[in-house]
Amino acid sequence: MVPLFVLDDDILQSDYARPNRLAFLLDCLRDLRAALRERGGDLFVRSGDVVAETMAVVRGAGAQAVWVSEDYSSYARLRQRRLEEACSRDGIELEMRPGATVIEPGAIVPIGGDHFKVFTPYSRKWSALPPRPLLRAPRRVPEDSGLTRGRLPALSSLVAGTVSPELSTGGESEARKRLGRWLRSSLEGYGDRHDDLAGDKTSRLSPYLHFGCISPVEAVARAAGKPGAGPFIRQLCWRDFHHQVLAAAPTLPRADYRPRGHRWSDDPQGLQAWKEGRTGVPIVDAGMRQLAREGFMHNRARLVTASFLTKDLYIDWRLGAAHFWDLLADGDIANNAGNWQWVAGTGNDTRPNRMFNPIRQAHRFDPAGDYVRRYVSELSGIRGAAVHEPWKLPEDKRAALDYPGAFVDRGALRSSFPGGHLGQD
Ligand SMILES: Cc1cc2nc3c(=O)[nH]c(=O)nc-3n(C[C@H](O)[C@H](O)[C@H](O)COP(=O)(O)OP(=O)(O)OC[C@H]3O[C@@H](n4cnc5c(N)ncnc54)[C@H](O)[C@@H]3O)c2cc1C
Incomplete structure (x- = not known):
């Protein structure tokens, strides 16, 4: 072999x-x-x-x-x-x-279709299928081909640019340690705490799954039957869902899955501020800076930052997806494009006009403001939830911060958004 x-x-x-x-x-x-x-x-x-x-x-x-x-x-x-x-x-x-997913794309299809367009019926069928058997690694993999092994290249010979300072270490050993530790410490509370931005209680397995360090079948098998497994396994089902969409709609990374006639705004300054985490909306900036610092962003922050770009700034989701693509260690064609389109309302969301109100989301999922203070150092001196709305601080305090003012008028939501009113979550 x-x-x-x-x-x-x-x-x-x-x-x-x-x-x-x-x-x-x-x-x-x-x-x-x-x-x-x-x-x-x-x-x-x-x-x-x-x-x-x-x-x-x-x-x-x-x-x-x-x-x-x-x-x-x-x-x-x-x-x-x-x-x-x-x-x-x-x-x-x-x-x-098969190896990349728990259930292969195409293994379950709706009557009269080649893939599921909506998650819930997909997940019902997905959950009813018996899992693929989990195979153990062989104890010995003897090799006598006589071929040269080949060197692993240095990173600098493959790509220019710098790595995020707090990027996770890759590899199967790290993946197994992480999965074991996480199942013991956090699986049970996952349903309640997966959206807790500061708590950071999700598994952070996504890059390991993307690179095949650990099989999603194994992640499901090891979680199954334990208290709290359901919501975690559901996320792995989302991963399969996007893969079956991509397999059936290969243009997903480029073209609207459900075109809605958007005429996105051309706003290079807004895009740049978003990328740099300097929009003046602390929860958005915290997410964008986590991405730059760690090559990772919490799922809730991905939803909020992506919604802010596409529904507040009304900037084309492809530009946001490209920036995530530049930095995410777990950057994955199916999951990145599928989720961006979901948020932008051009994908598989059954409520395409949903938008995440970043202030409301901040108070709900970072109630004490710790997530924002962790990533936005300019605001680290502001106590409690006040960190989410620096514009409400007394003028002298506000002026002393080296932090931009929010430049989006959230009261005047885009009336040009196709399909009419945006429902705010
Ligand atoms: C705009 C946007 C872009 C995204 N881009 C990517 C991407 O490029 N690569 C990527 O793996 N995920 C992407 N996601 C999905 C999700 O944010 C990450 O998978 C998750 O944050 C990874 O953290 P975790 O491993 O701690 O997740 P956990 O909460 O521990 O979930 C376990 C696993 O389930 C899978 N999963 C969880 N949520 C989703 C989801 N919404 N869609 C698909 N799979 C999911 C992941 O493989 C994850 O590792 C994106 C989400 C959004 C909103």
Whole structure:
């Protein structure tokens, strides 16, 4: 068996290749290599065209079959098709196994459709399916192909730019520790506390799931049956849901899933302020600064910041998604595009005109203001919930802050929003 990872030139030259994700990926590969070495094997590393490199390894090792984990973006599918053709030309067996999701896209479909457009009926069917069996890693992975192993490149040779200072460490070992610790300490309270911004009680497994450090089947299996498992498993179902949408609608990252005739505003200054976390709305700025500092953002803050961009500033969701894409370690085509479209009202939300009122959300999910103070240092001296509305401070205090005034008039909500009134959550 020759465990192989090919650093795909096309991906390395695309906008997927950002410092946070590549740093995380290199951690994953180092950890995987160490685990394979402990089992008497190794990780073989190549870079270039995935199909050509794979077929060269097949020939070098005299292999009879190639096993890959299936993926669902349009690019991944094209690559898989090319690999299928190359294998069939050379008389090599190709096994594509499900692995990225709990239930494969297309495994459950509604009557008369090729995918579910609404989450609830999908989740009902999803929950009724028996889980795929959980396979253990083999104790030994002996290797005697005689092939060169290949070096793992340095991050600086792959991408320019800096990594977020508090980026998590990648890899299966870290993923397992995290999952075990989190199941023991936080699963039970997840239903009540997953929206608590300051409490930070979610699993933070998303980048590990994205990079395949831990299988979603394992996450479900290890949580199932424990108190509090339901709401957590439901989130993993959301992940599968977006993957089946992407598989059926490959243009999801680019085109409105449900076009609604938006004429987004051209507001480079607003976009820049949002990216920098200087909109003057503390909860929005805290989320954006968490993203820059950690390469991660709490889900509630993702909802609030994305809603602010698309429904307060009325800026195209693609521009917001691109910025998240630049920084998120868990940046994932299906989840990023699916969630952005959900928030923008062009996706799978059954209430497309929902908007998150950032002030209301701040008081509800960061009632003591600790989340804002953690990330917005200019406001760290303001006690309690007053931190959410610095414009209400006495003028002298307000003027002493090195913090911008809010530039969006939330009283005058966009009357141009298609479909009429925005319902505020
Ligand atoms: C605008 C926006 C963009 C997003 N972009 C991404 C992205 O690029 N990659 C990504 O993995 N998630 C994305 N999400 C979904 C969600 O915010 C993250 O998965 C979650 O915050 C990760 O934190 P966690 O692992 O602690 O989650 P937990 O609350 O512990 O949930 C467990 C797992 O369930 C999955 N999950 C949770 N919520 C969602 C969701 N809404 N959609 C899909 N899967 C979910 C994740 O894999 C997560 O690790 C986005 C959400 C929004 C609103």
